[in-house]
Amino acid sequence: MRHFAALAAGILALPALASCSAEVSRGFLPGARDTTNNTQLITDLWVNSWIAALVVGVITWGLMIWVIVAYRRRKNTVGFPPQLSYNLPLEVFYLAIPLIVIGVLFVFTDREQRAIDARYPNPDxxxxxxxxxxxxxxxxxxxxxxxxxxxxxxxxxxxxxxxxxxxxxxxxxxxxxxxxxxxxxxxxxxxxxxxxxxxxxxxxxxxxxxxxxxxxxxxxxxxxxxxxxxxxxxxxxxxxxxxxxxxxxxxxxxxxxxxxxxxxxxxxxxxxxxxxxxxxxxxxx
Missing domain, CATH: 2.60.40.420 (Cupredoxins -  blue copper proteins)
Structure with missing residues (x-):
């Protein structure tokens, strides 16, 4: 388990270590953050979406590996483990968390898209x-x-x-x-x-x-x-x-x-x- 904990810590540290790079800080997007008034909005939305996806991915992978390691079939085990037809708190959790994540991403995306698509009243x-x-x-x-x-x-x-x-x-x-x-x-x-x-x-x-x-x-x-x-x-x-x-x-x-x-x-x-x-x-x- 110590090896697993070290691996998880290394994965979580990767974004912080890589953030020193200018390319990584703008999500490997071309150009600069201030090329236009909209590029910073787009870059931040892109980078933050990937950070959210990485966090969700690390948690999901960690839980999967934990279950595989902690609840693996041991030697000399006989029969099947206890079978459960459902677990209501766990199923509510599985439903609520993705809805919250999607809702937050939708709100930020809609906000930035409205700002980007807003027309100037009297452009130069x-x-x-x-x-x-x-x-x-x-x-x-x-x-x-x-x-x-x-x-x-x-x-x-x-x-x-x-x-x-x-x-x-x-x-x-x-x-x-x-x-x-x-x-x-x-x-x-x-x-x-x-x-x-x-x-x-x-x-x-x-x-x-x-x-x-x-x-x-x-x-x-x-x-x-x-x-x-x-x-x-x-x-x-x-x-x-x-x-x-x-x-x-x-x-x-x-x-x-x-x-x-x-x-x-x-x-x-x-x-x-x-x-x-x-x-x-x-x-x-």
């Missing part, structure tokens, strides 16, 4: 994000300018290199609302280091098609489609550049000087609205 930057097979279009709504129409990455190298990925510019420290829409089939907008992604459903606005964030760190971040959307889904890539306010204003001015005024609208939809099916001609004698 509003951007229309259009997913399409197999690229992205970005309209800066308040500035009435747009990035060049997105092109497929072509990762195999036979049609070009992925150096002209569609790039979305965001000013650091400013509130941003992304309005996500699809030009054809279902896609999913995912900036890996932001720890957020959201599906784009073509023609549906009944769910929440917005991401509201405040970028806190300048830098370049990779984005991709996270929903299998066709043959070249893996090449539906983009970049996000979080820059200073001066660099953002300069980029907007460059787009205006380049002639990228207005919005990229329905003309760029890959799958236009289908016309009514023709009626079959009447049979003639």
């Amino acid at each position: 930057v509003v951007i229309d994000v259009f997913g399409k097979q197999w690229s992205w279009d970005f309209n800066y709504v308040k500035e009435q300018v747009h990035e060049d129409a997105g092109q497929q990455a072509h990762l195999n190298g036979s049609y070009g290199a992925p150096d002209r990925l569609p790039t979305l510019y965001l000013p650091v420290g400013k509130t941003v609302e992304l309005h996500l829409q699809s030009r054809d089939v279902q896609h999913s907008f995912w900036v890996v280091d932001f720890l957020q992604k959201r599906d784009l459903y073509p023609g549906h606005e009944q769910y929440n098609p917005y991401i509201s964030i405040t970028p806190n760190r300048t830098g370049e971040y990779m984005g991709k489609c996270a929903e299998l959307c066709g043959e070249y889904h893996s090449e539906m890539l983009f970049k996000v550049r979080v820059v200073t306010e001066q660099e953002y204003d300069s980029h907007i001015a460059d787009l205006k000087a380049k002639g990228n005024t207005g919005n990229l609208g329905a003309d760029y939809d890959r799958v236009p609205q289908s016309a009514p099916a023709p009626q079959p001609a009447e049979a003639t004698e």
Whole structure:
């Protein structure tokens, strides 16, 4: 039993010993805790959920090993141990504890999700994000300018290199609302280091098609489609550049000087609205 106690103590000590690592402290998630205003909420929910799962797991494994060791069949034992049809206190315990654990996890998840999904009443930057097979279009709504129409990455190298990925510019420290829409089939907008992604459903606005964030760190971040959307889904890539306010204003001015005024609208939809099916001609004698 001393060996069992030492093993259990070692397992319980692992999280404390590993917490010295920055990677472990953020649950091996990419990026930093303060990349956006939401990444810390998401990281804490993720890490604390794993801690709760580990605690429940250690207790469960410990009880299982204890029963196996303490109540194992001894040598020269004859017959069967006393048989019990039920144990009401134990069964109530087995029912109550999982309900409490699930309830606590639900409350914290719901609280953080509501905070993450809350829209800004008057965001500094509003951007229309259009997913399409197999690229992205970005309209800066308040500035009435747009990035060049997105092109497929072509990762195999036979049609070009992925150096002209569609790039979305965001000013650091400013509130941003992304309005996500699809030009054809279902896609999913995912900036890996932001720890957020959201599906784009073509023609549906009944769910929440917005991401509201405040970028806190300048830098370049990779984005991709996270929903299998066709043959070249893996090449539906983009970049996000979080820059200073001066660099953002300069980029907007460059787009205006380049002639990228207005919005990229329905003309760029890959799958236009289908016309009514023709009626079959009447049979003639």
